[in-house]
Amino acid sequence: MSSSDYLSLNRSSWDERAPAHAASPGYAVERFLSDPEFISAVVRFDLPLLGDVAGLDGVHLQCHIGTDTVSLARLGARMTGLDFSPASLAEARRLAAGAGHAIEFVEAVVYDAPSVLGRERFDFVFTGIGALCWLPKVRQWAQVVAELLRPGGWLFLREGHPILWALDERVGDRLVVDFPYFEREKPLVWDEAGTYVETDVAFEHTVTHSWNHGLGEIVTALLDAGMQLTTLVEHDSVPWEALPGQMERTDEKEWRLVDRPWRLPLTYTLRAIKRA
Numbered sequence: 001m002s003s004s005d006y007l008s009l010n011r012s013s014w015d016e017r018a019p020a021h022a023a024s025p026g027y028a029v030e031r032f033l034s035d036p037e038f039i040s041a042v043v044r045f046d047l048p049l050l051g052d053v054a055g056l057d058g059v060h061l062q063c064h065i066g067t068d069t070v071s072l073a074r075l076g077a078r079m080t081g082l083d084f085s086p087a088s089l090a091e092a093r094r095l096a097a098g099a100g101h102a103i104e105f106v107e108a109v110v111y112d113a114p115s116v117l118g119r120e121r122f123d124f125v126f127t128g129i130g131a132l133c134w135l136p137k138v139r140q141w142a143q144v145v146a147e148l149l150r151p152g153g154w155l156f157l158r159e160g161h162p163i164l165w166a167l168d169e170r171v172g173d174r175l176v177v178d179f180p181y182f183e184r185e186k187p188l189v190w191d192e193a194g195t196y197v198e199t200d201v202a203f204e205h206t207v208t209h210s211w212n213h214g215l216g217e218i219v220t221a222l223l224d225a226g227m228q229l230t231t232l233v234e235h236d237s238v239p240w241e242a243l244p245g246q247m248e249r250t251d252e253k254e255w256r257l258v259d260r261p262w263r264l265p266l267t268y269t270l271r272a273i274k275r276a
């Protein structure tokens, strides 16, 4: 399988899911349109570690249908969103226009972002929540992040923890590590009819390819790309129901293990600054 095959398989899957995601209560698109103060639960969770983004130039990599991108614009950032799925970007543009925000949404593969958007153009890169797992090589991604940032610019990444991606979510009564923790050349091949939000839509594009990247691999890739780590916090909650049957809702609209949630991290927040 060539590298373009994984891109076309994954793109077809995201294109098909984007309208269903935009229509699902989980993404709360209606709230964005009816309440000008509303920001996504993901960005609300981020606020204590995000700091002030007002007046900054930000890029949201793998922005999907734009709910977090619009949320960052509502916090005062001048935002650009990038994604390779035209159907996701159509939803994102519709949302931004309805919500009254001038956001540029650009269709491109993450690895092409510096050549498409321009080098050293942004004060911050925002990404995560199911983004890195679609990229085969974390070192190439870290290089992209560093190239997009101005000297002194920073990365904000909140992502599913690699130990969470290594668990078999189909086992509903205990934690079973069954998938790679470390990055491997070969993709994990999934064939799944559904998606991670409530929907009645029956999808036709069910096969996707993904990769895991260990936390040490992510941090080392960023250091080697010229970034300096400033924050690394692990969390016991995750924004989607990652382990069905074993989780309960938190006050922050996240999901946490019911039984001894201190056993393992489910997500992490990482900040890194591009060295001047």
Ligand SMILES: C[S@@+](CC[C@H](N)C(=O)[O-])C[C@H]1O[C@@H](n2cnc3c(N)ncnc32)[C@H](O)[C@@H]1O
Binding pocket: 010, 011, 014, 062, 063, 064, 065, 066, 067, 068, 082, 083, 084, 085, 088, 108, 109, 110, 111, 128, 129, 130, 131, 134, 135
């Ligand atoms: C789970 S979503 C990102 C989640 C986002 N935080 C959200 O919930 O709105 C993953 C996104 O990555 C995009 N994507 C996957 N692989 C990509 C690639 N190689 N280049 C650009 N975008 C990609 C998909 O189109 C999808 O919109």
